[in-house]
Amino acid sequence: MNKPNTLVSRWLLRFFFSTVLFATMLLVSCSDDPEPANEEELITTLTLTLTSSTGSAITMTFRDLDGDGLNPPVFTYSPQAPGTSAALLEANTAYTGSIELLNESETPAEDITEEIEEEADEHLFCFTVSSALNIVYAYDDEDDDGLPVGLKTNWETGDASTGTITIVLRHQPGVKTGTCPGGGETDIEVKFNVVIQ
Amino acid sequence: MLSLSGTVVDPDGNGLPGATIMIGSLGIVSNVAGRFQLENLCPGNYLIEVKFMGFEDYSERIILSFSRQLTLRLNPSRIELKEVAVYGEIAATGMTNSSLTIADANLDRVKGKTLGEGLTALPGVNAIQSGPAIFKPVIHGLHSQRILILNNGIRQEGQQWGIEHAPEIDPYVASELSVVKGAEAVRYGADAMGGVVIINTPKLDHNKNFGGELNTGFMSNNRMGVISGTFEGGFGENSNWSWRLQGTGKKGGDFSAPNYVLSNTGVKELNFSGAIGFTDSGKGLEIYTSSFNTEIGILRAAHTGNLTDLENSIKNNEPWYIAPFTFDINNPRQQINHQLLKVKAHKHVGNLGKINFLYGGQYNQRKEYDVRRGGLNERPALFMKLLSNVLDVSLDHEHVLHSGSIGINATYKYNINETGETGVRPLVPDYTQFATGLFIIEKMRKANWLLEVGARYDFQFLEVRTFTFSRTLVKPSFNFHYFSGTLGASRYFSQSVRLNNHISFSMRPPHVSELYSEGLHHGTAAIEEGLMRVGGEVLTDQDLILKEASGKWISTLQITGKKLSADFSVYANLINNYVFLSPTGSRLTIRGYFPVWAYQQTDALLAGADAFVQWSVSKKFQYTGKLSYIYGSDLSRNDVLIFIPPVNITNSIGYQTNLGELEDFFVRISVPIVYEQFRAPITVYPSEIPDYTGDQIYDIAPAPPGYTLINMEAGFKLPLKNQHLALSLAGENLTNKVYRNYMNRLRYFADDTGRNFIIRLTYNFNSHN
Numbered sequence: 022m023n024k025p026n027t028l029v030s031r032w033l034l035r036f037f038f039s040t041v042l043f044a045t046m047l048l049v050s051c052s053d054d055p056e057p058a059n060e061e062e063l064i065t066t067l068t069l070t071l072t073s074s075t076g077s078a079i080t081m082t083f084r085d086l087d088g089d090g091l092n093p094p095v096f097t098y099s100p101q102a103p104g105t106s107a108a109l110l111e112a113n114t115a116y117t118g119s120i121e122l123l124n125e126s127e128t129p130a131e132d133i134t135e136e137i138e139e140e141a142d143e144h145l146f147c148f149t150v151s152s153a154l155n156i157v158y159a160y161d162d163e164d165d166d167g168l169p170v171g172l173k174t175n176w177e178t179g180d181a182s183t184g185t186i187t188i189v190l191r192h193q194p195g196v197k198t199g200t201c202p203g204g205g206e207t208d209i210e211v212k213f214n215v216v217i218q
Numbered sequence: 219m220l221s222l223s224g225t226v227v228d229p230d231g232n233g234l235p236g237a238t239i240m241i242g243s244l245g246i247v248s249n250v251a252g253r254f255q256l257e258n259l260c261p262g263n264y265l266i267e268v269k270f271m272g273f274e275d276y277s278e279r280i281i282l283s284f285s286r287q288l289t290l291r292l293n294p295s296r297i298e299l300k301e302v303a304v305y306g307e308i309a310a311t312g313m314t315n316s317s318l319t320i321a322d323a324n325l326d327r328v329k330g331k332t333l334g335e336g337l338t339a340l341p342g343v344n345a346i347q348s349g350p351a352i353f354k355p356v357i358h359g360l361h362s363q364r365i366l367i368l369n370n371g372i373r374q375e376g377q378q379w380g381i382e383h384a385p386e387i388d389p390y391v392a393s394e395l396s397v398v399k400g401a402e403a404v405r406y407g408a409d410a411m412g413g414v415v416i417i418n419t420p421k422l423d424h425n426k427n428f429g430g431e432l433n434t435g436f437m438s439n440n441r442m443g444v445i446s447g448t449f450e451g452g453f454g455e456n457s458n459w460s461w462r463l464q465g466t467g468k469k470g471g472d473f474s475a476p477n478y479v480l481s482n483t484g485v486k487e488l489n490f491s492g493a494i495g496f497t498d499s500g501k502g503l504e505i506y507t508s509s510f511n512t513e514i515g516i517l518r519a520a521h522t523g524n525l526t527d528l529e530n531s532i533k534n535n536e537p538w539y540i541a542p543f544t545f546d547i548n549n550p551r552q553q554i555n556h557q558l559l560k561v562k563a564h565k566h567v568g569n570l571g572k573i574n575f576l577y578g579g580q581y582n583q584r585k586e587y588d589v590r591r592g593g594l595n596e597r598p599a600l601f602m603k604l605l606s607n608v609l610d611v612s613l614d615h616e617h618v619l620h621s622g623s624i625g626i627n628a629t630y631k632y633n634i635n636e637t638g639e640t641g642v643r644p645l646v647p648d649y650t651q652f653a654t655g656l657f658i659i660e661k662m663r664k665a666n667w668l669l670e671v672g673a674r675y676d677f678q679f680l681e682v683r684t685f686t687f688s689r690t691l692v693k694p695s696f697n698f699h700y701f702s703g704t705l706g707a708s709r710y711f712s713q714s715v716r717l718n719n720h721i722s723f724s725m726r727p728p729h730v731s732e733l734y735s736e737g738l739h740h741g742t743a744a745i746e747e748g749l750m751r752v753g754g755e756v757l758t759d760q761d762l763i764l765k766e767a768s769g770k771w772i773s774t775l776q777i778t779g780k781k782l783s784a785d786f787s788v789y790a791n792l793i794n795n796y797v798f799l800s801p802t803g804s805r806l807t808i809r810g811y812f813p814v815w816a817y818q819q820t821d822a823l824l825a826g827a828d829a830f831v832q833w834s835v836s837k838k839f840q841y842t843g844k845l846s847y848i849y850g851s852d853l854s855r856n857d858v859l860i861f862i863p864p865v866n867i868t869n870s871i872g873y874q875t876n877l878g879e880l881e882d883f884f885v886r887i888s889v890p891i892v893y894e895q896f897r898a899p900i901t902v903y904p905s906e907i908p909d910y911t912g913d914q915i916y917d918i919a920p921a922p923p924g925y926t927l928i929n930m931e932a933g934f935k936l937p938l939k940n941q942h943l944a945l946s947l948a949g950e951n952l953t954n955k956v957y958r959n960y961m962n963r964l965r966y967f968a969d970d971t972g973r974n975f976i977i978r979l980t981y982n983f984n985s986h987n
Contacts, residue, residue: 055634055648057689061641062591064808085808089643089738089745090687091754094806136592143591189810192523192591196539202530204538206589207523210810 063088064133066123067211069188071108071116071176079116081108081186081213086126096213107214110156112181118158118174120146120188122209137172137190144208146171147189147201154184154215168199178217187212223255224288225713226268229322230834231783234292237270251780253713268292283616284663287713289778293322314670314706315400315720316774316787318342318830325395327931327948329978330435330444330468333389337415341844342787342828343397344863347962348382350440350473350971351485351514352552355385356961357399358789359824359848359862360412363729364768366402367415370506372560372578373406375606375631379646379731381861382742382963385415386510386556386582388489390433390446390466393420399787399828400772401722403702404672407627407655408726411768412791422495422504424452424460432981439974440484441543442470462493471545472515476954476972478540480964482515484547500566510556515547520967521589522743524810528966529904532919537968549595550740553585571615574625578608588740594641599740601636602646622660629653633730645739645746646731647684653677659704670706670720675699678727684734686756694750694758700725700765718774725767732797732817733763742963745805747816749797764819767794785830796822796852798859800915804908811908821853824862840872842888850897857899857914864895864924864960880934881942888931893924895960919966922958927951933978944980949973 193205233252328336334353519537612625870888933946
């Protein structure tokens with residue numbers, strides 16, 4: 022065993038011991054308390070507004086302020102059908118529909134509708150009407166490719182009936198064809214109760 | 219007076235008659251069976267040297283403190299591509315546990331594959347897959363927190379909690395992959411409860427001239443190319459220092475099932491490692507550093523929104539997104555970096571024994587990118603950083619009839635989420651963990667028996683930094699104390715037959731992910747809740763935490779004969795307070811319904827059997843067979859366990875000969891048969907989940923039927939400038955069988971990979987092999 026080797030190994034050992042110490046100190050000193058995450062992608066609120074030609078507006082709102090959290094979502098209908106949690110629509114009437122999306126976990130609330138408008142070529146609202154409900158709908162907007170989006174719609178009620186309208190927002194980056202459900206993921210799936218009188 | 223006996227074998231385990239064995243100044247020649255025996259030796263430190271024509275000289279320094287049996291495996295002086303199973307080594311290290319190794323030609327056969335996939339070549343070892351490139355090792359039904367991965371002697375500290383998180387290791391660094399199937403919790407701590415995966419790198423040798431190895435591989439299925447090179451040498455004749463540099467690059471595109479492209483399953487990898495070592499009589503130092511960097515695509519169609527999406531994906535026979543082949547990797551994808559620095563030193567100190575010192579610093583960074591809205595695609599949805607420091611100090615002592623080790627381990631881990639970058643609530647919270655353990659292991663030899671006994675005490679401090687739903691910071695902290703113990707006995711019936719029995723008891727406090735997970739796990743499309751998150755509250759009372767305790771017995775019969783080598787194991791593992799995820803209902807969100815899975819504890823039993831047989835039918839023909847069976851049961855709830863590998867059997871037949879210029883020409887056919895998992899959980903389809911009220915564990919699709927594949931391989935060596943160029947061609951799933959694997963989570967969405975051809979070229983120059 023020759024001398025330079027001893028020196029080198031001693032030096033290396035010392036160097037690594039000091040690295041260990043340094044690393045440990047670094048770790049201890051940087052254990053700051055974390056900030057709560059700011060959930061930028063969250064959508065808390067969806068409102069479907071149906072406006073008749075006479076100007077009366079019907080709103081259906083889904084609101085879930087804690088996102089994936091434990092508190093259940095709240096449905097609000099205005100006007101509400103008497104004795105039931107459902108929106109009240111008039112029979113044989115034409116409505117124009119519009120959808121508003123918000124992130125109300127932030128103050129002021131963030132308007133997600135704008136985001137969808139900006140990324141209209143990646144998004145498609147799909148509507149499913151339960152079979153007993155007498156209502157038909159048509160898309161009233163399109164993206165740059167001429168495909169429907171669904172933020173603006175037209176609705177027409179038939180005779181008195183009850184049922185549900187399910188609104189699904191499909192996120193289809195690169196795979197949008199305008200048909201429902203098509204490829205992609207579901208960003209929103211909300212079911213509203215409806216009474217037509 | 220002690221005796222030393224043993225067998226000199228070739229890599230196939232065949233005895234080599236007429237080999238010269240020198241022990242100190244004594245010499246002896248092996249008999250017809252390759253055996254030798256030396257009597258009347260004094261305890262001490264001996265250099266064993268073996269010479270045999272046609273084979274590389276072999277030398278090993280051993281400490282003889284009791285009579286021993288050795289299996290001395292010689293490597294052919296030419297590089298050979300023969301099937302090798304290194305069962306004999308176990309006798310030399312005197313282990314009463316059950317262990318299997320992939321080395322030499324068997325290691326060549328898994329080159330280009332991920333670590334987890336390569337390990338499945340061993341009976342009793344499976345993998346949970348999250349696509350064609352993400353394999354997580356499963357030993358006897360246990361994985362993740364319960365399996366320890368020793369990367370070149372250092373415990374791998376990555377984000378091992380997720381089953382879609384594969385070990386962050388480049389298998390090209392290895393000269394040997396071993397799996398210890400019994401618990402080794404005494405030596406390594408609670409995370410070795412289910413077994414240990416050992417990645418051994420070749421020893422540095424300062425007597426070596428410059429040498430190395432170049433490996434390339436091409437895979438047809440995903441048009442993947444791999445290139446890996448190792449260079450090593452000493453620093454001149456008078457230096458005790460040596461060095462090694464190694465690097466691997468890998469790029470592959472989308473894999474394909476027989477009928478369609480598995481879109482977005484590409485992979486990129488770039489790894490480096492370097493080592494510098496010093497050896498002298500009685501002491502040594504090694505500094506090793508490695509960098510592992512990978513980017514892996516997750517099947518586009520496996521990314522689902524809510525239960526309705528999941529239902530549609532499962533009910534469709536084909537994935538909803540199939541695009542032409544591409545090398546591009548888009549979201550969803552994982553980007554992982556793992557850096558390691560290791561310093562290892564040992565010194566013999568008089569009568570005290572050998573002192574070992576090991577330090578490892580690791581930095582693990584995991585970024586997962588999701589398909590997101592509002593221009594967030596460029597920002598990861600999960601971004602975790604884990605820093606860890608590991609320190610092991612042990613003292614090995616060897617006396618006349620017993621040997622042993624006493625030591626201390628300490629680990630310090632610091633884990634943070636970069637939520638500012640992600641804009642997503644983290645699933646696993648930030649935490650700091652400090653753990654330390656003290657262990658002692660003693661081995662005694664008596665006649666034909668080897669006895670082993672060990673005990674360990676652990677202390678762990680854990681501080682978690684998490685948030686309530688109202689975004690208030692909570693910082694629960696805990697002090698855990700726990701114990702483990704082991705008892706082993708090995709009985710030698712002859713030089714080639716022995717029976718190992720190993721019983722171990724180990725405990726572990728639940729991992730942070732099991733305690734405090736909260737939120738949507740995108741990898742599983744489920745909301746997960748930890749044990750300490752009951753009813754939306756963050757619990758902080760340590761008395762509520764029950765430690766998991768496992769008692770495992772494993773019995774192994776080993777035969778290492780000339781024509782026949784075999785390994786039969788049976789085992790039973792009873793786990794008290796076994797932590798697992800179980801469905802507890804579903805939750806309505808604006809995205810529709812999501813299943814809620816909560817961590818729960820139960821008493822579980824894992825029992826089973828593995829078999830491995832290798833029979834040289836003649837000089838040219840060889841049969842290899844392996845089988846593994848696992849029975850998993852939730853005892854307290856009288857239910858099955860999820861993700862328990864089904865029965866699988868592999869038969870293979872090999873033929874080898876020299877064909878003129880082409881040396882070691884070989885052809886091998888192997889036929890893996892995988893049965894259906896008949897003890898799978900009940901099926902509750904996603905659309906039925908909101909109405910499911912049972913507490914039985916369920917799966918969202920039935921277990922796929924069994925399947926049989928046909929794989930073939932052929933190769934030879936070409937002499938090239940005094941060296942050899944080894945070339946092999948392998949075909950996997952030759953019949954292009956359409957199948958789904960129960961252990962692959964992609965089975966919900968797509969078929970498994972189709973036919974695949976692999977070409978491998980290895981050029982070896984003065985290397986360790």
